[in-house]
Amino acid sequence: MPEGHLIHRHAREQHRAFAGRRVRAASPQGRFDARPYGGRLVEGVEAVGKHLLYHFDGGPAIHVHLGMRGLFLRYDDPATQPRRGTRLRLATDEVAFDLIAPSRCETMGGEQVAALRASLGPDPLRGDADRGVAVRRLAAFTGPVGAAVLDQGVWAGIGNAWRAELLFLAGLDPDARDVGAEAAGRLWDVAVRHLALGRDAGQVVSDPAAPDERWVYKRETCRRCGTAVRTWTLAARTAYACPLDQPAELGRLAR
DNA sequence: TGAGTATGGAAAC
DNA sequence: TTTCCCTACTCAA
Incomplete structure (x- = not known):
């Protein structure tokens, strides 16, 4: 994995x-x-x-x-x-x-x-990663944010499981475009924090209180609200998202 | 036991 | 778009 x-x-x-x-x-x-x-x-x-x-x-x-x-x-x-x-x-x-x-x-x-x-783009787990570059590259990406984070030239190190969980944590719909610098920065900070937890634990950690659980990745229902998880193909991989917690229109306003 | 799937990615079609 | 990495896991049979 x-x-x-x-x-x-x-x-x-x-x-x-x-x-x-x-x-x-x-x-x-x-x-x-x-x-x-x-x-x-x-x-x-x-x-x-x-x-x-x-x-x-x-x-x-x-x-x-x-x-x-x-x-x-x-x-x-x-x-x-x-x-x-x-x-x-x-x-x-x-x-x-x-x-x-x-x-x-x-x-x-x-x-x-x-x-x-x-x-390669900035790597959230490297001390030499430049947050400003990371935000600019994500914000400049023309296409859905769920494709941007899998593009190793935008950010390096994110895979499909992290895509699902990080976008959930940031309240972003993977299909959202032009998410803006604020949401990009929020997503980066979530990535930096959680990937470090995952590195130290040896697995994806999207809820430190329940390190073996996922919010939406490979789930039928959202672990937070119980809504059916939406799955579809995005950038050649299966995307997972909660329609309520990752609203299509309000992605940039979430949280 | 076998089939299907998968957390990547690039080369081969 | 398909295929290949001397893989691992899950589920069905």
Whole structure:
């Protein structure tokens, strides 16, 4: 379930495990040439939106994108045999992380890394995110706000579950257009706060008082008011919204 | 046990 | 618009 909050969680965990250390690197599956990275010193592991970057001393980075099905397995005994199909194993003497079924795992030089960063909008989980840029990009988007937040060039790291819950929390109809700077700022603040909770908890947290519950995502009825949740396709993914709590006309006035 | 679906995204048609 | 990622979960049979 890899939206941005989980990618940041992986980055933090693996940064702690690898930063400042030399790693063993292998691709049991054979689809990634890991040999150049064996014995290399890891400078750091970071997340940018849904992308992971492993930075090495004196060499290109590794770029990983989990896609929809990718996952990491952690082994506190690094002697554990990797499962077949492991794209990449990075290990120290203490721990191994195995990468399974990513949509991307590739070597990436400095110019490509810069291009990747430039292609992405502000990431609510990064300390260097610029709120003003985030508000301007969302407000400037021509199209429904529910498409804007999934566009990684507008904001980076939001996926379909967060789209549903964040727009609910901001009282915005996903179909609303031209929501304005005020609503954009409110939505950004909701994203910053809740994605951080989600990163720390390891799951989508849209109600801190009930971290396992959702307001509308994959629900039949709104958890707040009981109204039937509306579902439709928006930007090639299923949108979920409460017609009462996310009114079509009053989105910019809500709250 | 098998089918359908999914929290992404880009390449292939 | 469809397809592919050595996936996981849920539900039906």
